[in-house]
Amino acid sequence: MNTILAASFLIGGLSAVLAALIVVVDGIVNNYGEVKIDINNGKKELKVNGGASLLTTLSEQGVFIPSACGGRGSCGACKVKVLSDIGPILPTEAPLLEEDEIKQNIRLSCQVKVKSDIAIEIPEELFSAKIFKGVVEKINDLTYDIKEVKIKLIEPNEIEFKAGQYMQLVIPPYEKINEYTQRAYSIASSPSQKDSVEFFIRLVPGGIATTYVHKYLKENDQMELVGPFGEFYMRNTDADMICVAGGSGLAPIKSIVADMFERKITNRNVWLFFGARSLKDLYYVDFFQDMEKKWDRFHFVPALSEPEPQDNWKGETGLITDVLGKYFKEKMDQNTPKEGYLCGSPGMINACIKVMTENGISEDKIYYDKFA
Amino acid sequence: MSPDVGLISLFFASIFTSNILLSNFLGMCSFISVSKDFTSSNGLGLAVTFVMTITTAINWLVYHYLLIPFGLEYLRYIVFIIVIAAIVQISEMVIERMSTNLYMSLGIFLPLITVNCAILGVALFMQIRNYNFLQSVIFGLGSGLGWWLAIVSLAAIRKKVDKSPVPGPLKGPGITLITIGLMAMAFMGFSGMLNVQ
Numbered sequence: 001m002n003t004i005l006a007a008s009f010l011i012g013g014l015s016a017v018l019a020a021l022i023v024v025v026d027g028i029v030n031n032y033g034e035v036k037i038d039i040n041n042g043k044k045e046l047k048v049n050g051g052a053s054l055l056t057t058l059s060e061q062g063v064f065i066p067s068a069c070g071g072r073g074s075c076g077a078c079k080v081k082v083l084s085d086i087g088p089i090l091p092t093e094a095p096l097l098e099e100d101e102i103k104q105n106i107r108l109s110c111q112v113k114v115k116s117d118i119a120i121e122i123p124e125e126l127f128s129a130k131i132f133k134g135v136v137e138k139i140n141d142l143t144y145d146i147k148e149v150k151i152k153l154i155e156p157n158e159i160e161f162k163a164g165q166y167m168q169l170v171i172p173p174y175e176k177i178n179e180y181t182q183r184a185y186s187i188a189s190s191p192s193q194k195d196s197v198e199f200f201i202r203l204v205p206g207g208i209a210t211t212y213v214h215k216y217l218k219e220n221d222q223m224e225l226v227g228p229f230g231e232f233y234m235r236n237t238d239a240d241m242i243c244v245a246g247g248s249g250l251a252p253i254k255s256i257v258a259d260m261f262e263r264k265i266t267n268r269n270v271w272l273f274f275g276a277r278s279l280k281d282l283y284y285v286d287f288f289q290d291m292e293k294k295w296d297r298f299h300f301v302p303a304l305s306e307p308e309p310q311d312n313w314k315g316e317t318g319l320i321t322d323v324l325g326k327y328f329k330e331k332m333d334q335n336t337p338k339e340g341y342l343c344g345s346p347g348m349i350n351a352c353i354k355v356m357t358e359n360g361i362s363e364d365k366i367y368y369d370k371f372a
Numbered sequence: 373m374s375p376d377v378g379l380i381s382l383f384f385a386s387i388f389t390s391n392i393l394l395s396n397f398l399g400m401c402s403f404i405s406v407s408k409d410f411t412s413s414n415g416l417g418l419a420v421t422f423v424m425t426i427t428t429a430i431n432w433l434v435y436h437y438l439l440i441p442f443g444l445e446y447l448r449y450i451v452f453i454i455v456i457a458a459i460v461q462i463s464e465m466v467i468e469r470m471s472t473n474l475y476m477s478l479g480i481f482l483p484l485i486t487v488n489c490a491i492l493g494v495a496l497f498m499q500i501r502n503y504n505f506l507q508s509v510i511f512g513l514g515s516g517l518g519w520w521l522a523i524v525s526l527a528a529i530r531k532k533v534d535k536s537p538v539p540g541p542l543k544g545p546g547i548t549l550i551t552i553g554l555m556a557m558a559f560m561g562f563s564g565m566l567n568v569q
Contacts, residue, residue: 018458029465
């Protein structure tokens with residue numbers, strides 16, 4: 001018994017001493033003192049304590065850079081242009097930066113540390129991104145693995161966003177997850193609904209945020225959200241809109257379509273292709289079919305890749321890319337200009353881009369937010 | 373009872389005749405992976421030397437003043453590793469502050485020093501061979517320098533080999549392993565001059 005106690009004390013004590021030593025050295029070595037962050041050539045100047053990542057430092061100061069992965073360096077959403085010299089590209093940044101981005105000194109803000117005075121450039125609209133506090137008003141099962149979550153905003157109690165944009169949900173610690181995590185989800189509700197936001201959230205096996213939402217989140221729970229972010233929204237042109245959604249990727253498209261209808265922008269052709277495996281994966285079908293009746297230029301094409309016999313499916317079948325290709329050739333006007341709006345898995349997006357470019361839509365007219 | 377080994381003999385023996393890498397084959401993973409370029413090899417070699425010297429000294433103190441008095445010698449593996457992990461953490465912070473370029477070129481291999489078996493090997497040899505404190509520090513320093521000498525030598529040789537007409541199937545890891553074998557044989561030439569086992 002004494003041996004067990006002595007061993008426990010020894011290991012515990014030694015670990016504590018070494019941990020204290022690390023903390024002391026960290027305090028001395030990583031003390032970069034006060035540093036200045038200049039944003040957009042003097043538009044905003046922040047005085048902060050150096051040592052942390054640029055993303056964290058900025059968010060502590062109320063400037064929120066989008067980060068779909070919550071700063072793990074895997075989504076590449078938190079890119080900022082750095083105007084001062086902060087050293088070479090880190091190995092963790094390199095895979096997520098294009099060659100021309102590297103030339104322009106675009107860096108991943110979650111990976112670079114603020115060690116000395118730094119000047120950066122960020123899009124002006126990011127200044128309007130805020131932290132929102134809300135309460136879960138409704139959780140609704142859309143399919144067996146997708147939930148619709150409505151959050152009523154408390155503080156601030158209203159939001160302005162463009163249909164198609166996304167927000168980051170702040171997931172509190174639970175089970176073995178011992179720190180706050182942020183994940184990006186597209187807003188499914190229309191911008192006219194200012195006092196609340198809705199999301200479609202599909203359960204990803206092992207996913208930190210989706211597991212929390214599906215297994216732990218209850219109505220009346222408090223939630224924090226950051227945003228709005230994103231470049232995925234309707235462009236003001238006369239081109240036909242070819243929208244393709246997969247799974248919970250229907251959310252931003254639903255927001256865009258509802259917004260267009262409410263604002264009476266019904267003079268352009270909108271094609272919505274919704275890909276799913278079988279009937280049990282389809283949702284919001286009635287909403288879009290109803291929209292089709294009210295808006296003669298809106299066309300809704302749900303397609304099942306693996307319909308089950310009991311589905312008794314009479315609609316389109318096959319991969320969504322094949323259906324899209326078929327409609328390009330057979331149903332759409334070949335002579336009108338077109339734009340692509342995509343939301344779904346990275347694989348689906350890449351495959352759809354291929355089909356769209358083969359059918360005459362240039363890549364700069366195809367819009368998407370790829371949440372990896 | 374400490375062995376009767378002169379400090380100078382121990383120092384040179386741990387660099388050459390009993391090189392931790394080329395005679396005991398400990399620490400091979402980072403040795404092979406980081407020896408592709410000279411600057412990184414040099415940096416990692418110096419970092420290993422630093423960590424090895426410091427951890428050997430601390431581990432000697434911990435072993436003799438904590439583990440032996442409480443009869444907990446059997447905990448030496450876990451205790452040695454805890455000390456090594458902490459010192460590596462500290463080295464990582466210091467290197468990041470002092471030389472960002474070196475920090476970046478070492479990449480993942482810097483934290484991996486923690487699991488570099490050469491470091492644990494030296495701590496265990498020191499204990500098995502009953503070295504006193506000074507002998508242990510000299511042994512740690514010498515072994516670190518021996519590891520550093522081996523990795524920079526391999527980096528230099530690989531630079532030459534890269535420009536040599538190596539048969540296709542042997543390119544990369546194949547020729548590197550052959551080179552290491554030849555280096556080990558060359559170091560064997562020193563054996564017999566000094567004996568510290």
